[in-house]
Amino acid sequence: MVNMMKALVFTAPHTFEYRDVPRPEPAPDEVLVEVKACAICGSDVHGSSGENGRRIPPLVMGHEASGTIAQLGEAVQSWAVGDRVTFDSTEYCGYCWFCTHGMHNLCAQRRIVGVACTEYRKNGAMAQYIAVKARTLYALPPAVSFEQGCLVEPFAVGMHAVLRSGLAAGQTAAVIGDGTIGLMTLIAAKSQGAQVCISGHHTRPMQLAAQLGALDCAQLPQLTAERGADVVYDAVGSQSSFTQAMELVRKGGRIMVIGNHARTIDFPLQRCITEQIDVQFSYSSAGEYPVCLQAIAEGRADLTGLWQSFPLAEGAQVFDRLVHRDESLTKAVLIP
Ligand SMILES: [Zn+2]
Ligand SMILES: [Zn+2]
Known part of the structure; x- marks a missing residue:
């Protein structure tokens, strides 16, 4: 039997459906994360017009997220079920010249979570669960909330x-x-x-x-x-x-x-x-997550007030407000 989960599915230009989809199974080097918060990025809003070729439907968007580990892939050893985490929005190979010289943002095999283009398709975190590579995970310090944790992705940029x-x-x-x-x-x-x-x-x-x-x-x-x-x-x-x-x-x-x-x-x-x-x-980020998490945990960076939270089930309306440039809404965080 296939386990199902709720997800906000981008089905056509400017169209989102909150519905049941199969829950992903983690590959050996992946973990299954139960998503606790996922922010909507400007690139998701632009992509929802369907015009730039980076969000080809059907797709679950979302690359700025945090949550707890629900299941480990067979080869994953350094993490435990229940760990609070965020993850790099970029999947990278880990062994090319750029990856081994601190520039994984320049890896030729980089794939962004929650993006579907002609080269690849990777469902994102606007769902109850997401499977991500264990090497892209970062532990959230206790002082960092899930909402702040999901905003570490743009903070790292x-x-x-x-x-x-x-x-x-x-x-x-x-x-x-x-x-x-x-x-x-x-x-x-x-x-x-x-x-x-x-x-x-x-x-x-x-x-x-x-x-x-x-x-x-x-x-x-x-x-x-x-x-x-x-x-x-x-x-x-x-x-x-x-x-x-x-x-x-x-x-x-x-x-x-x-x-x-x-x-x-x-x-x-x-x-x-x-x-x-x-x-x-400067392009994207290249492993600055721990520096960012430490700055938040130590109170040198305060992201409070930057976002507004909404249930994931209301995601379609939230996208609509962002597409129509609702000035009262700056950064939206969806809670599954
Ligand atoms: Zn983004
Ligand atoms: Zn690489």
């Missing part, structure tokens, strides 16, 4: 950018963009002891940013004796956001581009050279 940029305690950073990744980058920069300004256009996220201790980018000249920011994080990635980053960064400073709304932009080569500005790029 911000942390990856901050650690790559070499931002030091006492430095001044500016974040452009008030979406989830912008806010997570802000939290990551603050957790490293930096002073952070933010630039954004949305009322509620900007209120959250202020509560998190972010200043307005208009204050940057006073804060830095007119020099400009040591590091600017562009969490938008458009011509205008990059131009703004060039205005905010100090000579000899650094711009870290995380967003990629535009495929290509004009690049001020001459000014970057004569002002010796480093321009760097």
Whole structure:
């Protein structure tokens, strides 16, 4: 007899059905996780139009999740049933040159959980259970709730950018963009002891940013004796956001581009050279989960207030609100 479970199934563009589907069986190197919280990512919302080819229905979405281990695959030894965990949204091979050099975000065989494209199809965590590779698991410290645990995935994206940029305690950073990744980058920069300004256009996220201790980018000249920011994080990635980053960064400073709304932009080569500005790029995350979990557990990072929770059964309505840009809803977490 096949065990069944409830799942939010993406069945057609802008259509979700909450229904029974077969419960996955963990492969020998996998564990079955009973999902306790799964956040909706902006990429899920965009993907639900069916236009970008990354969410081909039928599919269970969801790559930002946490839960408890319900069953171990035969070869799994270092985990136990009942362990509270989150997991990397990226499955990677673990043995290629990139994987063995701390860059599993660049693994040619990377597969993202909850994505279905022409190359692969992997059901995600908007369900009661999900089977994930044991090597992608991270234990949740007791002080970290399941909701905060599921948000470690986007937090790790911000942390990856901050650690790559070499931002030091006492430095001044500016974040452009008030979406989830912008806010997570802000939290990551603050957790490293930096002073952070933010630039954004949305009322509620900007209120959250202020509560998190972010200043307005208009204050940057006073804060830095007119020099400009040591590091600017562009969490938008458009011509205008990059131009703004060039205005905010100090000579000899650094711009870290995380967003990629535009495929290509004009690049001020001459000014970057004569002002010796480093321009760097950051993609996804590469194992920053423990750093993030520790920052939350120690109170150096606070994700409280960033999300609103809803029952998984109401997932279709929640997606609808996000697709129609309901301003009162920033980040939604679904609870199975
Ligand atoms: Zn995501
Ligand atoms: Zn690899």
